[in-house]
Amino acid sequence: MSTIAIGIDIVSVSRMHTLLENHLDRIRDTVFSSADTEDLPSNLSHFKYLTGAQLEQTCRILALKFAAKEAAIKVLGIPLRTAFELKHLAVRGCHQFTVQLAPPLSQLARSKSISRLVGSGSANIDYAIATVIGERND
Amino acid sequence: MTENLSPEKILAVIVSIIGEALMVDPQSISGKTRLFADLESESIDIVDIRFRIELAFGFKIDQTDLMSRFGSQAGNSEVIEGFTVDYLVEYVANRLK
Numbered sequence: 001m002s003t004i005a006i007g008i009d010i011v012s013v014s015r016m017h018t019l020l021e022n023h024l025d026r027i028r029d030t031v032f033s034s035a036d037t038e039d040l041p042s043n044l045s046h047f048k049y050l051t052g053a054q055l056e057q058t059c060r061i062l063a064l065k066f067a068a069k070e071a072a073i074k075v076l077g078i079p080l081r082t083a084f085e086l087k088h089l090a091v092r093g094c095h096q097f098t099v100q101l102a103p104p105l106s107q108l109a110r111s112k113s114i115s116r117l118v119g120s121g122s123a124n125i126d127y128a129i130a131t132v133i134g135e136r137n138d
Numbered sequence: 139m140t141e142n143l144s145p146e147k148i149l150a151v152i153v154s155i156i157g158e159a160l161m162v163d164p165q166s167i168s169g170k171t172r173l174f175a176d177l178e179s180e181s182i183d184i185v186d187i188r189f190r191i192e193l194a195f196g197f198k199i200d201q202t203d204l205m206s207r208f209g210s211q212a213g214n215s216e217v218i219e220g221f222t223v224d225y226l227v228e229y230v231a232n233r234l235k
Contacts, residue, residue: 015182023189031185070181080174080217081209083202086185 001135004114007074009067010129016063017055020047035090035100036065056125063128064121065091071132072099072117076108096120099132109134143234148195149227155190156223159183169224174217191226197233204229 020027024047037044040061041054050058068091078084088102099117101109109117114134121130143151149169157164160177173179179187188199207225208217 009181011182015186019182019186019189023186023193026189026192027185066182073181079212080214080221081205081212083200083205085201
């Protein structure tokens with residue numbers, strides 16, 4: 001495999017927390033798929049009932065996944081005018097992850113010879129950061 | 139929110155939404171303000187603003203529809219320059235017709 005491109009992004013954990021508090025249903029519809037949320041401490045539909053360590057961990061993980069999606073978008077070089085939902089990028093895993101693409105993004109990746117998106121992330125109480133590499137089969 | 143809102147009222151609501159989402163003084167936001175270039179909006183900010191607009195005006199924003207004015211060949215610099223508060227007002231006004 002060769003590396004074609006790299007992307008990085010950082011997201012405020014408290015910003016993600018506020019977004020989840022205010023727009024949970026919309027976020028579940030358009031931003032995070034079931035694949036994104038499979039490694040959360042509890043089902044995202046229960047977010048409103050989370051407290052303490054579970055709440056903090058959920059916000060950190062989702063901030064990291066959001067950063068991973070944005071980093072992947074940078075790798076793909078998706079023009080700002082492109083219409084897609086963040087749900088079209090599924091981040092599987094957390095600190096080591098892969099990004100799976102749904103159409104139309106999967107076609108875009110193929111057109112750029114990107115066969116795989118992999119990355120790594122980290123989060124603390126304040127920020128989550130993710131780096132993504134686009135790889136090509138040699 | 140229902141139809142028949144004037145552009146001025148739509149502008150006032152959107153300015154309020156952007157001010158709250160980005161924690162900036164609404165008085166510093168005008169129709170010509172560019173969300174990316176002037177307010178340095180990040181992706182998570184745009185998501186928040188989008189959802190707040192959907193809630194305020196009672197419709198789901200279609201991304202294809204929202205970006206349609208820019209055309210299929212528009213570069214990022216064109217979007218950064220053109221994605222203004224007035225652009226959002228026009229989009230909302232058209233959706234409310």
